[in-house]
Amino acid sequence: MGSEHLQNLDANRSHEPVGIPLNRPPGTFSPSGGEGRDEGVRFMENQMRSKCFFIGIGLSPGAVPQHFMALGRELARRGHKVVILSWPPRAEIENHDGNPAVWSWPSSRPTRFKDARFLHKLTRQYRPNCFVANFAAVNVMTLVGALCRVPVRVCWHHTLTNQIALDAGGLRTSQRFQILRKSCLFRLATHIVANSKASADDSHRVYGVPDRRCHVSHFSLPDPRAGDVDLNGFQADTHLVCVGRLAGCKGQDVLVKAAAKLKSQGVPFVLQFIGDGPMAGSLRTLASDLDVADRCQFLGNLSHETVLAHMARSAATIVPSKSEAFGLVCVESLAVGVPVVASRVGGIPEIIRDGLDGFLVQPSEPGVLAEKLALLLSDSTLRRKMQQSARERFLSTFEQGRVIPQQADWFEQILCAA
Structure with missing residues (x-):
């Protein structure tokens, strides 16, 4: 498995968050409020109970890992079990008994057979309901998830194909092969999440992902000024x-x-x-x-x-x-x-x-x-x-306290529909 370097929205664009039809009587749930909302909330609570999520993300410093850790904590706060699968291996961050629990892949990048074997073992142990794969973890998590019949398999699409081409001065043969391989793997995913409408367009045009399986969700940040923190100090006009x-x-x-x-x-x-x-x-x-x-x-x-x-x-x-x-x-x-x-x-x-x-x-x-x-x-x-x-x-x-609950809602909805 080779390397992979490979969210609110206006109503006029073609890629909108996918509405998930829940298996329930008509009129019992209205996400925007109104008649039937109380019954809908009880329906969701009964349907969800406790699920298990595996989130593959390298816990290096940065806003993207921070976003997924916040998502994991929100799902855990709602009563779900969350397992973070991080790379490279770092013993000091491992916490197998926590929620979220943190495990490290065996390899510095989860692209080898031993990583697939490791994931298969954890899957048998936790019986997850949902895989969330990012970056280098996309290949192994999508393939093992499909083989183990994990009900919901989500791949996050982060990078535009022309970004890769611009950096390399054109697409090389190896990169064209990676695009072909990724197209095949995306067919094994139940959902593709794009970090922008532009990424959604790229997933459709390059990888053949149908609109109905693609959901747009932006990244977020915690408010750096929370708690009256003054970052500006002086502001230099030049x-x-x-x-x-x-x-x-x-x-x-x-x-x-x-x-x-x-x-x-x-x-x-x-x-x-x-x-x-x-x-x-x-x-x-x-x-x-x-x-x-x-x-x-x-x-x-x-x-x-x-x-x-x-x-x-x-x-x-x-x-x-x-x-x-x-x-x-x-x-x-x-x-x-x-x-x-x-x-x-x-x-x-x-x-x-x-x-x-x-x-x-x-x-x-x-x-x-x-x-x-x-x-x-x-x-x-x-x-x-x-x-x-x-x-x-x-x-x-884009403030994290707003975005993360919305994303957690979406994950609970697609699990209800699975």
Whole structure:
């Protein structure tokens, strides 16, 4: 099994959360309230009782593992048994008696036969009702889940195919084989969850997933300002930040070119790149060649808390991606009340409202990007309005206390229908 690197919504798009028809008399359940709601709640409680969920997610630092741990804790709070299957193996995080329980896969990535054997053994022990597979765990969990007849098998689709192609300079033969293999495995899943409508479109177009089996669910963050935490300290009117892996699909080369245009226009700014990756060297060279090395700071990888602090002290977060499945960096910026200037690609327009929370621009156009950055840097009134809008957008749409219960509701519904 090879490597796999391979959510609220407006009513006008084709991919909406799938309505799950429950096996019940008509009129007994109304998720939005009204007549029959009390009977519906009792029906759901009787149907659900206690179920068992296996969630495959690598518990490394970051917002995505944090999201799935929050989902696991919410399901456990509702009386279900939750088992987190993490990688790489780390004895210090294992807790086989907790709820959620935490087990480690035998391999550094769960892609080998011994991982399938390990999962089969745990499946016989816990008798799970639902598998939730992410990233490298998708292959083994989907295959073992189907063989063991686990009733609900959910695969999370995180990455757009053209992101992979952009990073690799085109799809290689091995990657085309992985797409074919993933298409076959997706047929064994009962549900595909896409992290954006763009990912849902990708799963349909590339992997042949029918709309009825695809559900869109956005990622969330806990409120970094909860408990009156002041992340901002001072906010520098001339600081800009770009957070992400330094890779082809992320478009940092376009941002360096935009920085050169800003400098030539006499706009004062400091641009911080947070992250590392294969393009780190070439980006430093480009900054030097365009005479903006004095304006560009490459800070490397930082802790999540430090990243949020840098964002909170910036005038704007820039996301110049050429392809992006969701754009969690955008949510992080909204969470600390900082506007975003981002490419109008993939799932980003599902997060950022152009002219309200920031600006959306066409990808790979440094001139347009520089124009929007100059406007935001020069207009403090506009910047304050966007800061307030960004914070409100986060609290209403992406704050973890809102999103996680909705996702837990969906999982309980599909288990009732299974």
